[in-house]
Structures are given as structure tokens and as C-alpha cells.
Amino acid sequence: MANTATVDELGHSPEVRGKNYLNQTAGVWSWLTTVDHKRIGIMYLVSVLVGFGLGGIFALLVRLELLTAKKTIMDASQYNQAFTLHGAAMVFLFIIPSIPASLGNFFLPLMIGAKDVAFPRLNLLSLYLYWIGAIFMLAAIVTGGVDTGWTFYVPYASGVSTTSVISATFGVFVMGFSSILTGLNFIVTLHKLRAPGMSWYRMPLFLWSLYATSIIQVLATPVLGITLLLLIFERAFHIGIFDPTLGGDPVLFQHFFWFYSHPAVYIMILPGMGVATEILATNSQRRVFGYKAIAFSSVAIALVSFLVWGHHMFVSGQSELSSAIFSFLTFFVAIPSGVKMFNWLGTLWGGSIRFTVPMLYGIAFLFLFGIGGLTGLFLGMLSVDLHLHDTYFVVAHFHYVMMGSTAIAFFGGLHHWWPKMTGKMYDEKLARVGFALTFIGFNWTFFTQFILGTRGMPRRYYNYLDQYQPLHAFSTYGSWVLGLGFLITFICLARSLKTGAPAPANPWDSATLEWQTQSPPITENFEKAPIVTLDAYERPAEETA
Amino acid sequence: MRLDPIELGSFWMPKQSSTIAQEIDTAWYIVYWLDVVMFVGLMVPLAYFMYRYKRRTAKDKVSDVTHSTTLEITWTIIPSIMVIGLFFVGLSGWMKAMVAPGNALEIRTTAEMYMWTFTYPNGNVSVNELVVPKGQPVKLIMSSKDVLHSFFVPEFRVKQDVVPGTYTTVWFEATENRDTILFCTEYCGVGHSDMMARVRVMEKADYDTWQETGLMPGEKPLPPAELGKKLYATRSCNTCHSLDGSRIQGPTFKGVFGRTEQIADGTSVKVDENYIRESLLEPNKKVVSGYPAVMPTYKGLLKETDIDALIAYLKTVQ
Secondary structure (H helix, E strand, O other), X not given: OHHHOOOOOOOOOOOOOXXXXXXXXXXXXXXXXXXXXXXXXXXXXXXXXXHHHHHHHHHHHHHHHOOOOOOOXXXXXXXXXXXXXXXXXXXXXXXXXXXXHHHHHHHHHHHOOOOOOOOHHHHHHHHHHHHHHHHHHHHHHHOOOOOOOOOOOOOHHHHHOOOOHHHHHHHHHHHHHHHHHHHHHHHHHHHHXXXXXXXXXXXXXXXXXXXXXXXXXXXXXXXXXXXXXXXXXXXXXXXXXXXXXHOOOHHHHHHHHHHHHHHHHHHHHHHHHHHHHHHHHHHHOOOOOOHHHHHHHHHHHHHHHHHOHHHHOOOOOOOHHHHHHHHHHHHHHHHHHHHHHHHHHHHHOOOOEOOOHHHHHHHHHHHHHHHHHHHHHHHHOHHHHHHHOOEHHHHHHHHHHHHHHHHHHHHHHHHHHHHHHHOEOOOHHHHHHHHHHHHHHHHHHHHHHHHHHHOOOEOOOOOOOHHHHHHHHHHHHHHHHHHHHHHHHHHHHHHHHHHOOEOOOOOOOOOOHHHOOOOOOEOOEOOOOOOOOOOOOOOOHHHHO | XXXXXXXXXXXXXXXXXXXXXXXXXXXXHHHHHHHHHHHHHHHHHHHHHXXXXXXXXXXXXOOOOOOOHXXXXXXXXHHHHHHHHHHHHHHHHHHHHHOOOOOXXXXXXXXXXXXXXXXXXXXXXXXXXXXXXXXXXXXXXXXXXXXXXXXEEOOXXXXXXXXXXXXXXXXXXXXXOOEEEEEEOOOOOXXXXXXXXXXXXXXXXXXXXXXXXXXXXOOOOOOHHHHHHHHHHHOOHHHOXXXXXXXXXXXXXXXXXXXXXXXXXOOEEEOOHHHHHHHHHOOOOOOEOOOOOOOOOOOOOOOHHHHHHHHHHHHHOO
16 A cells, blocks of 8 residues: 555665665755755755744734734834835745745656756756845845835835835845746746656646746746836936836836736745645545646636736726726636636545645635635725725735635645655644644634724724724734744644654655655655656556555 | 724724715625625535545545536636626726716815825815815815825725826715714835824815814814914924924024014014014015024915914913
8 A cells, every 4th residue: 555655665776775865965065066956945945934934023023013003012113114024025035935946846856757857056046046135135134124015116115215125125136036047947847857658637736836837937027127126226326217206107116016926926826726736636535626627727827917917006096997907807817716716626526535734734725715815806896996905904815815825735735745855754733733723823813804904994004093903902812823823833843853753655645756756755756767657646546446 | 183983884894974985885795795605605515525525444435527527617607707797896886986076176185204285276275184075076186295105085985096296086075974084005104104184074064164264163263372372283383493492493482572583694683473474474584593494485374364373372472
């Protein structure tokens, strides 16, 4: 049986026994100069988790400040920096690179039976660019902070703010190249390095989602780069692109910014959808229902994502006709998202469902993405958006999508692939406690904010009306439960590195290729290049009988 | 500023205090109930499958159905029709919110870090207080002096960004004879969350009286010195002129009336009714020596009665 497979049963020869990508070579230098996609993936994983921790601390500080209607622990300018850094760290340091650069880097080659990505050195360069960008962002924090909001809206960011806007935006600019290079690498790898027999339709659906994500990364990120560069020039040399006192147009900045940043929302969510698909398929023990529908809906979301940026700007002063067109197109994001949802349910139907820790995250993903997706319909409606725009309703909605869906899928994926990456099993009981607190704390914190938003509470407010205080306090209490949940999860995973039992090759009895090598894998991934004879998620005949 | 809270009309929404609020709320409830039905429609099967298909043995028989074209088409087309319907529901209310009636009262609105200034058709000005008549469409012609701001009145369900270098407009017709709150909803800096204003809705007759006399409904005319004291605070005299003899931007008001001041050009002047009047209307004509000539003119911003009141008040500051 696959779930008890040992190294011997995988047919590894005695020479590779006991060797893996972690112990092949040793020392910091061997890591810093590695071109192994697995080691790069691990370094990305550690980096994005640090980014998540940083963003999380700022999040808890923001919530703590909002415990009371006036000053609680910090003054207004510190608060403005805290929410800006929360947003910037979570978006640029954590969520955009999170799944693709860590789990994607590690598993994309394994899942197609390849030895590495197409351009291993470029892969390492992309990690270094991420680090350099992150250093600029951290430098901004210590040299005066940033208080513009993660959106860097002009003319505040170009002419008024006295904080380190240039350092922060330059950091984001550099990290953009990291994102482009990763996307490019994945596209070429998927086209050129699939194992014999691994046709496009035999690829695990996670890879379709990464493919769609990569297309967006390559096509949209340059626009962000140009925009931020213009912003830097405007701030430093007063060139007059966006600032009306110099002859510029502040609404133009919003068009440029959202032309990237809306597709970027799908850079964030598509990989999460892909991870959820893997978890649901593995733990239902059956082939994914509607494989092609899920695959093409990823591509459809990627394409539609380029046509809906204006829905961030319904009240910005853009033309009424533009708003109407953008609203109409926005609703078509709902269709492929709905198709995915239905097919995930179809995958559970008639399956043999195990409630492993990753599966709990997978089911939580369906629940939270359901809420996150459906509440998007409110904001797509022109008239309703007039009331809800820039209120806590929007905050709640995108946290349900970004955190409730993507971050939950990321942590699900982390638990799913942890045994493969580290060769260790974690304490399932403790992991369940961590999950439960995260799930409860998340809904506690953010569902409350839907109510705050419809009642008119604006975003990014340091002081607020007394009448909103009870709900704000309630939301803050939830954030403590949420923080505790993540803390327990981190402790659980960290502990497993020391005390965890050795992981078998395929602990979840999964049908995809990355489980057909030892845990952790050898540097070359597979001792013999695999030949694929089965469809995606299909099991050998004797096993399904 | 003391503001009354926003009153709730339901669990979710503030009271409906404008003519378009009801249509926007109806649209909100349509998508709300649709979402509730769809969410339950997704979660009930999810819960049922979790129960029904929970693994019993390692050899559970699993379904080998991998797709259904009929189902795929069904769950593509039905949601498509639903969301197109939602689009039109949203469009309809929004078109009404975008097009102001021709007879709307136009109020020029200026946003800056961190205050709202409203200029009415007869030249009257109010700061951080928007006064509008009930039952008449009001159209705001808005612009910003510095960064982006946004005009949001939750009870009216209207929102529009205020942009430097261009005009944006918003309109509403208030239906409730009561005060409510205006928020700035585009992040604009350190004072963003304090950039609120009171919206005072009153009967048309009361509005006309206020325009003419500055008196709110039920308000008796103040004695000149008291009105002057109020103006000293509300028209920002106090940001430059102290009452206790300390120097801020301009000369202190302590004992100002009757004092003889050295003027920058070398002459001197005794502070009397005419000098105060002149300094309000043409402040840079006779600047007291040693002070910067930075005071803005109040020409057109103060009524005759206001000037009289300020003079009366300054006589009392000793």
C-alpha cells in the first residue's frame, strides 16, 4: 500500500538511500549558491513566513489601536504607518510570492516529473531580487516608515507624505522583477520539461493554476514597475505625471495601479485555488470532478482579470460609461469562480473523505471562499458600491478572499506537503487546535467587519464614532484568537522538525507524482525519470478496485 | 466637534435619509438574499457530502464519474443569467445617483487637509457644516485643494471622490429633517479620520432664514459681543490671535481695542472700529510692525452684522 511505502518500495538504489536534498551538501554557502528548486523553495518559504509574521504583528497592532474609539496605544501617524506596513508586507512580502514561489517552486518540477525548473540560476536570481526588494522595504520602515497605504495613491504619496515612500516603492519595484522571473520560469518549465506521458491534461490542477498565475505575473507586473518608477520620478524630480499642481492627473495613477493590482488579486487567489484542488482530490481519494472545467476556469479568470480593474474606481471620478462597462465585466469573474466551487463539491461527491489536517483547511477554504466570493457581488453592483466603497465591508470582503481563502489554502498546502518537504510528520492534534483557533478567530474578526461596513464605518480611520466601538472591540478580540491560532500552528510545525516522526513517501495516499519519490526527495527528485501512464489523479487499477 | 450618531434603520443599514437610499437598499437586499440562498445551496451539499462520504474503510468504493457536460453547462448558464440581472439592478440605481435633477441647488464644495468648506449660491460660507434644505435636490460641485478626499454620507448612501485639479459632483435630496454625518472616505493623511462634518437638514423656510441671517431654526439672535465671541472661534481668528497676550502668528487681542499700534511703514494707528473693519476686509493695508502679512481677507465671508459683532467682542477682551 502506498501510504506505508518505504524507500525500498520506491525502488531507490542503495546509493541514494539516506541521501536527500537537505543533507546532500551542508553549510550556509551551499544554500546561498544552490540552484536546486527545492532549496530555493524552502528559502522562499522561510522568507514569506517572516513577511507574514511581520505583517501579522502590524495587523495585531492595528486591531489593538482600534479597540477604543480614540487613542489606545499609538498616535495617528503611527497608526497610518501600521496599516500601511501591514498591507504592504502582507501583499508584497507574503501573499504574492507565498504559494507560487515557495510551494510552487518546490513542487512544480516534482509534479511534472522534472529534475528542476527550466532556468535554475534565474530561479536563484529571483530569490535574491525578492530579498533585495525586501531590504528596501525594511529600510523604509526604519528610516521614517511609510504612511501612504499600500496603494500609494497620489498626490499624497508623490508630494505630501514625508515618509520613506521612495525606498518602499523601489523595494516593491525590485520585487516585481522577482515575480516576473518566477512566472517566466514556470511557463517555460511547464512547456518544456514535462516527463514523458505527462500531457497538459494529465497535470495536477495546481499546475494549471500556477500557469495562469504566471501569465498574469509576466504580463501585469511590468505595468506596476513602470507606475512605481513614475511615482518615484514624480516625488524626486517633480516631473508632473500624476500631480495636478504639476499638470498631472491623479486618477491616471489609479488606472495604472489597478491595471496591475487587480490582476494581482488573482496572482494571490489562483494558486490558493490550485492548492485547495490538490487537497480535496487527495482526501476524497477520487479523480477530480470536471478536470477541464477547473483547468480552463483558471485560465479564464486570468484573462478576465485584465478587464476589470476599473471596479476599484467607481467613485474615483472616472467616466460613468467606464464604470458601467467595468461593472458588467466584473460579474464575469463570478462565473469561472462558481464553476470551480461546483466542481470541488462534485469531487467530494461519491468520494471517500478523510478529515486530515490539510483537508480541514481545504474545507475551510470552500466555506471562506464562498463568503469572500459571494460578498464580491455586492461591490460589483454599481449602486450598492456607492454605499459600501472604502468602508469596512470592503476590508472584510478582501480579507475573506486574501486571507480566508489564499492564506488558508497556503497553510493547508503547508500541512499537506510538510512531510514531503521536511521528511517529518507533525503532531496532528496540535495542528487541529491551531486550525480551529485560526478558523474561529478569522470569522470572529472579519465577519464583524461586514456589519461595521454596511453601517457606514470608513476604512483607514484612526479615530471613529463611539457608536462603532462595541463592534470594533469585538473584532479586536477575534484577532487575538486568530493570532493564537497561527502561533500554535507555527509551534506545531517547528516542533515537528525536532521531534516529528519520519514521514513515509506518501502519507496521505495521494495519486500525484510528487509523492512517488522519497520524503524528503533526493536532489535529482527522481532516481529514474518517471514515465506517466495514468490520467491526472488516476490510480493504478489494482488500487481502485 | 460633537456629532450625533448615525441612526440605524435596520440591523445592517443606517436610516434612509435621502430619496435614492431606498433603491440602493433594495438592491443591497436583493444581492443579500441571493447570496444567502447560494451560500446555503453550497454549504448544505458540502456538509451532506462530508457526512455521507466520510471514509469508512480503506477500500471504500469511490465514484468514477469524472465530469458531466450537462452539469457544467447548467452551472455556467444559470449564474451568468443571475449576475447579468444583478448588473442591471445596480446600473438602474446608479444612473439615478449619477444624474442630478435640473432644479438642484448647487453648493460649491472644497475639501482640503482636513476640512470641508461649503460655499452657497449667495456667497455664504460654512466650514465643516453642510446646511441643506429638506425635499430639494442638492448638487455639490466638489474639488480638492491638495490630495484626494471623498465625500460620504452613510444615511444618504452617496459617495464621490474629491480630486484636485478637476471637479466631481454628487447629488442627493434629503428626506429627513435632522442632522447626520459626512465622512471623508479617501485616505488623506494624519487627520483623515477627523475630517468629518455635520450635515444639517432643515425645512426650506429655515434654510432661507439661515442663509439670510445665519440663524439656525429656533436660534435667537445673539447679543453682538456673544456672536463675536462665537465667530472668533468658528472663523479661525483664534489660530493667529491669542486672548492672553501671548504671540501666535498675529498680534494678541488682549486689550487690542484702543491700543496704538506701530505699522510696518513707520506710521502708527489707534485700534478703533474703522481699523478693525479695515483689517478684516483689507488685512494687508496696515500690518502691525514685526508681524508677517499673512492674514486672508474676509471680504464676502463676513456679513455686516458679523463685523459689528466682532468689534463688540474685541472691546470686551481686556
